[in-house]
Amino acid sequence: MNFKNLFPFLKWLPLVKKTWKDDLIAGITGTIIVIPQAVAFAMIAGLPPIYGFYTAMITPIIAALFGSSYHLISGPTTAISIVVYSTLIKIVSPESDLETYISLALVLTFLAGLFQFLMGVFRMGKLVNFVSHSVIIGFTAGAGILIAFKQLKHVFGIQVPQGSTIVDIVLHISRNIFDTNWYVFGVALGTLVIAVLVKIVIKPLSRYYMLIAMILGSVGAILLGGEAHGIETVGNIPSNLPPFNVPDINFNTINLLSSGAMVLALLGLIEAVAIGRSIGLHTHQKIDGNQEFIGQGLSNLIGSFFSSYAGSGSFTRSGVNHQAGAKTPFAAIIASLFLMIVLLLLASYASYLPKAAMGGIILLVGYNLIDFHHIKQVYKSSRRELIILLTTLLGTLFFDLEFALITGIFVSFFFYLERTSKPNIAILGLNKKGRFVNIIRDKNAKECSNLKIIRIDGSIYFGSIEKISDYLAKLYDNDETRHVLIAAEGINFIDLAASEWLTHEIAKWQNSRGGIYFTGLKIVSQDVLRKGGFINKMGENIFFSDKKTAITEIHKKMIKPCKIKVFDECKLSLLNEHK
Secondary structure (H helix, E strand, O other): OOHHHHOOHHHHHHHHHHHHHHHHHHHHHHHHHHHHHHHHHHHHOOOOHHHHHHHHHHHHHHHHHHOOOOOOOEEOOHHHHHHHHHHHOOOOOOOOOHHHHHHHHHHHHHHHHHHHHHHHHOOOHHHHHHOOHHHHHHHHHHHHHHHHHHOHHHHHOOOOOOOOOHHHHHHHHHHOHHHOOHHHHHHHHHHHHHHHHHHHOOHHHHHHHHHHHHHHHHHHHHHOOHHHHOOOEOOOOOOOOOOOOOOOOOHHHHHHHHHHHHHHHHHHHHHHHHHHHHHHHHHOOOOOHHHHHHHHHHHHHHHHHHOOOOOEEOHHHHHHHHHOOOOOOHHHHHHHHHHHHHHHHHHHHHOOOEHHHHHHHHHHHHHHOOOHHHHHHHHHHOHHHHHHHHHHHHHHHHOOHHHHHHHHHHHHHHHHHHHHOOOEEEEEEEOOOOOEEEOOOOOOOEOOOOEEEEEEEOOEOOOOHHHHHHHHHHHHHOOOOOEEEEEOOOOOOEOHHHHHHHHHHHHHHHHHOOEEEEEOOOOHHHHHHHHOOHHHHHOHHHEEOOHHHHHHHHHHOOOOOOOOOOOHHHHOOOOOOOO
């Protein structure tokens, strides 16, 4: 047994002797970055801020020890937080029964982690490759808009009914706009403006823009009179390390949360692997998708026993970690350990954070989730991808997040199957230079009257049979076409359904015409044909390695002379001419 595969941290642990200084600096930087995010994301998830801290402490350590990326930092994230909230709000409101809400959040985390871990164990890491990038762009953009609208109650100081949709929120605030608490609005807007200015104007401090804005926003709230003018704070934050609690797992909770947990698991894995691979392009590190699945799964599984809600890879913290000079996952562990120290020593100060300031920050977080660059790129380049993006985005805004993500994936699969079900079929002719070319590209290319040579670009499987069958049927209706040679270099695979159809189609041509032949068919494409015994039924003599040999042998079988003589074989006297 290879212990380094079982315990991935054994691969990088020896490097820490040389890299610990770089990892220490990156880790401390990461601690500063995560403080405001932990509070903000916990609020998005409908949980008390302390649970954001717990998640930012436990999840990164486990993911660092058992993941594959050297720079990925896990923990609470925006998209994951909003999925947690959207999944649980259908069952219980945090405002009416916070204890039950927290309990279900931990069970949801456990189930998501279990699904992720099992997918890693069963080596399903490549699943994320089949989720269209447009689905993720649409989902994150929708989540960003949703997050921003959910925070408007903290920005305007207007109470919005729990569970309101975007339309309900807009209508409610517009009807009650004159009830706006201008002190709350001033703090929210001021915090937002400060964050934007620090991020854009003060470049050396740009990575700390959220922390600086929150501190100054809190000071502003105190100067304006704080709670005396209705400016609520996040409240008391316990000064203790994550407590050990066994999630309340039973049949009822599993039944309630399993579908949401699967969506959470899939989204978390997509986030983590995408971030790890994007950083890996710069560091030249190859990311093991299956190991990342296991790492993310264990981080959520173990985290659920230590009061942590679901986490995943963080775009912001992972990028900062890399830019700050981290060399190994030890930096993530350092960041978590320092966060524990900060919580023990400075938790009382965090209780002064005004919800209005957090609302202003979260508005910016939501805006940053909208990838305008890639949305514009999709709009210009592909109508299909734009439909996928818009379907996912609108589904995120107006329906359940699980439904939106699954619908986006379904639509992307539909378009993929649509494309592969219509392989390109080109007619080949011989040009003046004696080369086979697509006759559409060269009008002077000539075809033999008895032999139709076609090239199929795409696999022959259950989805593409109809188009290829229709094409061959049209050729069959033309009495002039006696033989068909398929240039098969572009055929990647032939499935069972296609093998059965081909067997019958070839038999039909052999019995009433001439025949169908293949040239250049890959060995891997012949796999099902050979194992299923189909080649024995078709005949080994219809498969050729090159066009020259195929044309020679096919002309030997021709009964009628070629009216249009293109090849040397056409001009020879046919052995069977007088039969």
